[in-house]
Each structure stands twice: as C-alpha cells, then as structure tokens.
Amino acid sequence: xxxxxxxxxxxxxxxxxxxxxxxxxxxxxxEVLSVIGPSGSGKSxxxxxxxxxxxxxxxxxxxxxxxxxxxxxxLREVRANIGMVFQNFNLFPHMTIxxxxxxxxxxxxxxxxxxxxKRAHVLLEEVGILDQADKYPDQLSGGQQQRVAIAxxxxxxxxxxxxxxxxxxxxxxxxxxxLHVIKKLADRGVTxxxxxxxxxxxxxxxxxxxxxxxxxxxxxxxxxxxxxxxxESRTRDFLKSVLSHEAYTNKR
Amino acid sequence: xxxxxxxxKFFLMSIVALLSIAQSYGQDSDKQVISVGANIGNVPWExxxxxxxxxxxxxxxxxxxxxxxxxxVDIVNIPFSGLFSAVQSNRIDIAIxxxxxxxxxxKSVSFAQPYYDSDQSLTIRSDSSVKTVDDxxxxxxxxxxxxxxxxxxxENQQKYGFKEIRRYEGITPAVLDLEIGRTDGYIxxxxxxxxxxxxxxxxxxxxxxxxxxxxxxxxxxxxxxxxEVNEVITSLKRAGYINDLHEKWFGIRAEASTSTxxxxxxxxxxxxxxxxxxxxxxxxxVLLTTLPMLMLGLKTTIQLGFIxxxxxxxxGLALALLRLYAPYVVGFLxxxxxxxxxxxxxxxxxxxxxxxxxxxxxxxxxxxxxATALVIVSGAYTAEIFRAGIEAIxxxxxxxxxxxxLSYRHMMLDVVLPQxxxxxxxxxxxxSINVIKDTALASVVAMPDLLKQATQxxxxxxxxxxxxxxxxxxxxxxxxxVLYVSHLEKKYRLREYA
Numbered sequence: 001x002x003x004x005x006x007x008x009x010x011x012x013x014x015x016x017x018x019x020x021x022x023x024x025x026x027x028x029x030x031e032v033l034s035v036i037g038p039s040g041s042g043k044s045x046x047x048x049x050x051x052x053x054x055x056x057x058x059x060x061x062x063x064x065x066x067x068x069x070x071x072x073x074x075l076r077e078v079r080a081n082i083g084m085v086f087q088n089f090n091l092f093p094h095m096t097i098x099x100x101x102x103x104x105x106x107x108x109x110x111x112x113x114x115x116x117x118k119r120a121h122v123l124l125e126e127v128g129i130l131d132q133a134d135k136y137p138d139q140l141s142g143g144q145q146q147r148v149a150i151a152x153x154x155x156x157x158x159x160x161x162x163x164x165x166x167x168x169x170x171x172x173x174x175x176x177x178x179l180h181v182i183k184k185l186a187d188r189g190v191t192x193x194x195x196x197x198x199x200x201x202x203x204x205x206x207x208x209x210x211x212x213x214x215x216x217x218x219x220x221x222x223x224x225x226x227x228x229x230x231x232e233s234r235t236r237d238f239l240k241s242v243l244s245h246e247a248y249t250n251k252r
Numbered sequence: 253x254x255x256x257x258x259x260x261k262f263f264l265m266s267i268v269a270l271l272s273i274a275q276s277y278g279q280d281s282d283k284q285v286i287s288v289g290a291n292i293g294n295v296p297w298e299x300x301x302x303x304x305x306x307x308x309x310x311x312x313x314x315x316x317x318x319x320x321x322x323x324x325v326d327i328v329n330i331p332f333s334g335l336f337s338a339v340q341s342n343r344i345d346i347a348i349x350x351x352x353x354x355x356x357x358x359k360s361v362s363f364a365q366p367y368y369d370s371d372q373s374l375t376i377r378s379d380s381s382v383k384t385v386d387d388x389x390x391x392x393x394x395x396x397x398x399x400x401x402x403x404x405x406x407e408n409q410q411k412y413g414f415k416e417i418r419r420y421e422g423i424t425p426a427v428l429d430l431e432i433g434r435t436d437g438y439i440x441x442x443x444x445x446x447x448x449x450x451x452x453x454x455x456x457x458x459x460x461x462x463x464x465x466x467x468x469x470x471x472x473x474x475x476x477x478x479x480e481v482n483e484v485i486t487s488l489k490r491a492g493y494i495n496d497l498h499e500k501w502f503g504i505r506a507e508a509s510t511s512t513x514x515x516x517x518x519x520x521x522x523x524x525x526x527x528x529x530x531x532x533x534x535x536x537x538v539l540l541t542t543l544p545m546l547m548l549g550l551k552t553t554i555q556l557g558f559i560x561x562x563x564x565x566x567x568g569l570a571l572a573l574l575r576l577y578a579p580y581v582v583g584f585l586x587x588x589x590x591x592x593x594x595x596x597x598x599x600x601x602x603x604x605x606x607x608x609x610x611x612x613x614x615x616x617x618x619x620x621x622x623a624t625a626l627v628i629v630s631g632a633y634t635a636e637i638f639r640a641g642i643e644a645i646x647x648x649x650x651x652x653x654x655x656x657x658l659s660y661r662h663m664m665l666d667v668v669l670p671q672x673x674x675x676x677x678x679x680x681x682x683x684s685i686n687v688i689k690d691t692a693l694a695s696v697v698a699m700p701d702l703l704k705q706a707t708q709x710x711x712x713x714x715x716x717x718x719x720x721x722x723x724x725x726x727x728x729x730x731x732x733x734v735l736y737v738s739h740l741e742k743k744y745r746l747r748e749y750a
Contacts, residue, residue, distance in 0.1 A: 080657030
C-alpha cells in the first residue's frame with residue numbers, strides 16, 4: 001500500500017500554548033482513519049495542518065502524495081489534492097448550489113463550464129441533492145448543505161478527504177444522512193481522515209481509529225482494538241464517558 | 253407611500269424655515285448698533301493694519317456717519333459675493349466694499365448716493381508679456397465673484413477672446429494665483445489695485461478699463477436707514493469731509509465734478525416695487541436668467557463628483573487590500589495613509605494642494621486639484637468601508653476557498669468581494685453622497701461648480717434666488733441617493749431576520 005499522507009514529528013504552538021506535540025501519523029491510499037478524543041485535544045488542529053490552514057512548527061514535516069506541505073507556489077496544488085469538509089459547511093452563500101460545486105474545477109482545475117457542470121451533476125446526484133442545484137445554500141437544511149459541501153470538495157477529484165467534525169453543527173435528525181454519504185465514499189475506497197464524535201460511525205466505517213488527548217496521539221489501532229480493548233486508561237475513560245452518554249440517549 | 257410623506261414633511265419644514273427668515277425681514281431703525289458687513293482686505297477701503305485694527309476709506313466714512321446718527325458700529329467680515337444676501341436677510345444693516353451701483357442691483361437693494369467714481373483695471377505680473385486687455389486673447393483672466401469686474405469680463409469674454417474666467421473671493425487668493433502664474437491678468441477695481449500694488453514691484457496695474465460706475469453703501473430694499481445715511485452723506489460732502497478722506501487715502505483731492513465732491517440724488521430703482529418674500533427668494537425672472545449658469549455649474553459638479561467617486565472607490569479598494577494582506581511595512585503605510593487622510597479636513601487639503609504644491613512645481617488646474625483632494629480623502633474613507641466589509645466575511649469563507657486550492661485573486665474576486673460588496677453598498681452610497689456635497693468646497697479654488705455659479709449669479713443679480721435654486725438642484729441630485737440608501741438598509745435588515 002502506498003502512503004498518501006505522512007506526518008513526522010509535527011508540533012504546533014499557538015503562542016506559548018502547545019496544541020500539537022510530536023505527532024507521527026501515516027495514512028495509506030484507500031484507508032479510512034477516524035480521529036476521536038475530547039474537545040481541545042488537537043484533532044481539528046491536526047487535520048488543518050495537513051492542508052496548511054494552520055502552519056505547523058518548522059521542527060516537523062507533512063508529506064502529501066510525496067510532496068512537502070509548505071507555503072509557496074506548490075501549496076495550491078497540494079490543497080487541490082485534499083478535499084476538506086468543515087463543521088460549518090462554509091458554502092458560498094452568494095452562489096447557487098451548482099455554482100458552489102463548479103467554481104473550483106473551473107478556476108483551478110481547468111475544466112470548461114460544460115465539463116464542470118457535468119461533473120457537478122454526477123456528484124450532486126451521488127449526494128442526493130441534484131434537484132436542489134439551482135437553489136441557494138440558505139434555502140437548504142443543514143444536512144443538505146453539508147452534503148453539497150462534500151460534493152464541492154469531491155469536484156476537485158482529490159486524492160484524500162479531510163472531514164472536520166462534519167456532523168457536529170447538525171440537528172440530530174440530519175446526522176444520519178451525512179454519515180450515510182461519507183460511508184458511501186468510504187466503501188468506494190476514498191482515502192479519508194474523519195474527525196468525529198460519532199463513535200458508532202467510527203467503529204463501523206474506519207479501518208483505523210486514532211485517539212488524541214492534550215495534543216498527542218495516545219494510541220491508535222483497529223476499531224475493535226480501540227473500542228473493545230484499549231491499552232491506555234485515558235482512552236478507556238474517554239470512551240466510557242462518551243459511550244455511557246450514547247447508551248443513555250439510545251435508551252430514551 | 254412613506255417617501256412622499258417624508259418629502260412633503262421636508263418641504264413643510266423648509267417653508268417654516270424660510271418664513272422665519274422672512275420674519276426677521278422687517279426693519280428696525282431704532283436700534284443703537286448698526287451692523288456693517290465688509291469684505292475685509294479690500295484695500296484701501298476696509299482692511300487691517302499691522303496691529304489688526306480695521307482701517308480704510310469706507311471704515312472711516314461709516315464710523316463718521318454712524319456718529320452723526322448717534323449710533324455705534326459693529327463690523328462683520330463677509331466675502332463680497334455674500335454681502336447681497338446679507339443685507340437682504342437683514343443680517344447686516346449696511347454693506348460696504350466699494351460696491352458699484354448698478355440698475356440690476358437696484359431692483360433688489362437700495363444704495364445711498366455715490367461717493368466715489370471708479371473704473372476697472374488690468375493688473376499683471378511685472379514680467380508678463382501681457383500689457384493690455386487685447387493681449388489677453390486665449391489667456392486666463394481672474395476676477396472677484398459677482399463683482400463689476402466679473403460682469404464686465406463675462407460680457408466681453410467673446411470680444412476679447414478670454415480663454416477662461418476664474419472667480420475668486422477677494423484680492424488675496426486672486427493675486428496669489430496671478431503670482432503663481434495660474435492666471436494671466438486680474439480685472440478688478442482700479443483704486444483698490446493701485447493701492448494694493450504700490451508696495452509690490454512684482455505686480456503692475458497696466459490699463460484702466462473705462463466701465464464707469466460709482467461706489468456707495470448698500471442697504472436692503474426701501475430701508476429707512478438708506479435715506480438717513482444719504483442725508484448725512486450730503487452734509488458730509490458739503491463740509492468737504494469725504495474729499496478729506498480721499499486725500500487721506502489717495503494722497504490727492506478728487507476733482508469737483510466727481511461724486512466724491514458733488515452731492516447727487518439718491519439712486520432710485522426704475523422698478524420701484526417693494527420686493528415681497530417670493531420676489532426675493534423665489535424670483536422667477538432671476539431664476540430664468542441665471543438657470544443656464546447654474547446648469548453649467550451642475551455639469552461641473554457632476555463631472556467632478558463622478559470622477560472622484562470612481563477613482564476614490566478604486567483607490568479605497570486597493571488600500572483596504574494592502575492594509576489587510578500586504579507585508580508588514582506596506583500594510584502599515586496603507587494604515588498610516590488611511591488614518592492621516594481621514595483626519596485632515598478636506599478644505600485644508602484642497603488649499604494645500606492648490607496653493608502650496610505649485611511651490612514644488614506641481615501646478616494643478618482647479619478641477620484636477622479638487623478631484624485630487626476628493627479622491628485622496630474619499631479613498632481613505634472607502635478603504636475603511638471595504639475593510640469593514642471584508643472583515644465581516646466569515647473566516648470559513650476564506651478557509652473553504654483556500655482548501656479548494658483557489659488562488660488569492662479568485663478567492664477575492666469570486667468569493668470574498670461579491671459578498672463584501674453587498675455589505676458595503678449602503679455605506680459606500682453614503683460616502684458618494686458626501687463626495688458630491690464636498691465638491692462644493694472646490695469653489696474656494698475658483699472652480700465653477702454649482703455653488704460657485706450660484707454665488708456669482710446671486711451677486712450679479714443681487715438676489716438670493718440662484719442660491720435657493722442651487723439648493724433645490726443639490727436636493728434633486730442627492731435625495732434619490734439618500735432614499736436609495738434607506739431602501740437598501742431596510743432590505744438587508746429584512747433579509748437578516750427572514
């Protein structure tokens with residue numbers, strides 16, 4: 001298996017605060033990786049370093065598809081190769097759904113108007129929003145908007161996808177539809193890193209689960225290694241508190 | 253319609269305001285202090301000596317007359333072109349400033365009998381090739397707004413082929429531009445210029461322009477005070493006092509045939525009607541004759557406003573982007589620019605650009621000087637508006653664009669600016685309204701904008717109707733914009749709550 005994303009000794013400071021400390025992580029082509037952990041543990045910061053929305057400390061390095069992620073001319077190409085889906089969707093509110101999806105392929109992918117539209121139609125169909133293509137984002141529900149955001153990221157035909165808590169801002173009844181789309185992508189073999197609080201999803205869909213706390217990777221392993229027999233007490237404590245809460249809500 | 257209601261309310265308020273002016277229109281000859289308006293600096297008639305004391309031929313005369321009437325004098329400094337509306341609105345009782353008696357003026361104001369016979373004159377730089385009015389073909393001529401020189405020069409512009417007439421508010425700015433070389437000759441009252449140039453070797457009065465005309469004190473129409481002053485002047489002439497003043501200020505006595513020595517009748521209007529409120533402020537005849545002048549002014553105002561708004565927008569956008577995204581030093585310079593030019597009054601900047609820059613070799617015409625000042629200041633304001641607009645765009649929009657691999661240019665053009673523009677349209681429209689209003693300041697650099705043309709027209713007609721008309725034109729120009737802003741603000745507010 002080819003390594004697609006590689007983080008070596010990556011740290012990140014915000015002033016004196018150390019948000020990430022010596023992160024080493026490898027993601028292979030086709031692998032689905034879930035990142036779990038308490039709020040403020042550095043999960044989001046880590047994946048935001050991968051496409052340089054955050055500049056990591058110079059002591060470490062991040063390689064995507066054999067290219068070092070750093071400021072400069074090559075960065076745009078690296079970014080175009082990594083799709084990102086945000087917690088708050090971040091759709092462009094002044095454009096229709098269709099234009100949201102066609103913008104980047106036309107501007108940076110060199111696609112013609114017609115080709116970009118063709119691709120957008122396929123993707124919107126895949127996420128189940130094609131009938132809303134001419135609407136504006138604020139006319140759609142949160143779940144629909146997030147599915148558009150996924151289609152928009154896929155339109156650049158990226159080599160990997162980053163999901164930054166894609167369901168955290170959604171009303172509970174819309175979480176399922178978004179997770180369903182992500183799962184479909186996973187089944188299709190799209191390489192992805194998903195930062196999530198949805199433990200059921202992480203367990204069911206991931207090839208590997210990473211648990212982070214205080215800016216460090218505490219442990220990683222297959223879903224059953226983490227959820228059923230975690231080695232570290234920090235992991236077990238975290239899972240206990242999250243899962244008991246989930247059990248409580250499920251019973252109701 | 254709420255707009256109609258607002259408009260009718262506005263007109264109601266205007267009428268109330270005008271009526272209150274009209275009320276102060278009544279005359280009160282019993283008061284003990286006479287308020288005298290004068291264009292200070294008009295040598296040797298009314299000016300300041302080195303100690304700041306007001307002196308001059310007419311200052312001496314008005315004090316003498318007041319003391320004969322048993323009254324005090326209070327002198328108010330008013331530009332020449334403002335004296336006419338000042339007497340008509342009774343803000344002052346008497347206007348002095350070597351004012352020539354004309355039939356046109358007599359329709360709207362009263363004069364006492366004349367006490368000085370004058371002509372116009374041509375003043376040039378001593379090193380100039382211009383020696384007579386005939387040499388001024390194709391050249392730029394300076395005059396005082398609404399003065400006899402202005403009237404004569406306007407009437408003879410075609411005959412002598414003057415390229416352009418620049419209008420100033422008094423001797424000082426007019427002479428400054430003559431010295432700099434912006435104008436080629438200055439046509440003004442001969443006694444004032446002879447007196448002014450006698451200790452200035454770089455200036456020379458080269459020609460007397462025989463226009464005739466005599467000076468006197470000016471009053472509101474049918475003011476009883478005019479009759480009283482006229483009687484005092486008669487007695488002062490008989491006593492030889494006025495000719496004594498002539499000798500004091502001009503060094504020689506006037507000939508016996510001149511109005512300085514000889515008593516004459518009080519000049520009467522051929523149309524001896526008492527002007528009522530409408531005839532004074534909304535005079536149809538004056539309006540019709542001055543409308544072409546006002547339209548020329550409107551054209552200049554719109555041209556200046558349009559150019560300043562468009563260039564100001566471009567400059568402002570560039571400054572905002574530099575301030576937000578340029579490397580430290582450039583960003584700091586952009587911020588410094590914005591802060592400095594938001595703090596300097598536009599009028600001060602305009603005067604610096606027009607009167608100071610020529611000394612370092614930058615000599616801009618009135619139009620370009622005004623446009624430069626307006627663009628510089630408007631750019632600073634629009635920069636702040638754009639910055640606020642861009643900063644109001646959520647961070648997520650930038651991150652989503654970057655994550656998609658959009659270039660900086662496409663991020664700004666496709667994502668950020670289209671959203672920012674919606675936010676900034678109401679404040680930008682407000683700024684544009686201010687720019688158009690501020691074009692009126694350009695009249696200080698002799699630019700014939702709407703206000704300047706109206707001032708000139710009201711001085712020549714001695715009637716404030718052109719000023720009222722100009723106010724109406726500004727209103728017609730700007731009220732739609734003001735209403736448009738309210739409409740936009742309301743629309744965006746509604747969308748926010750939708």
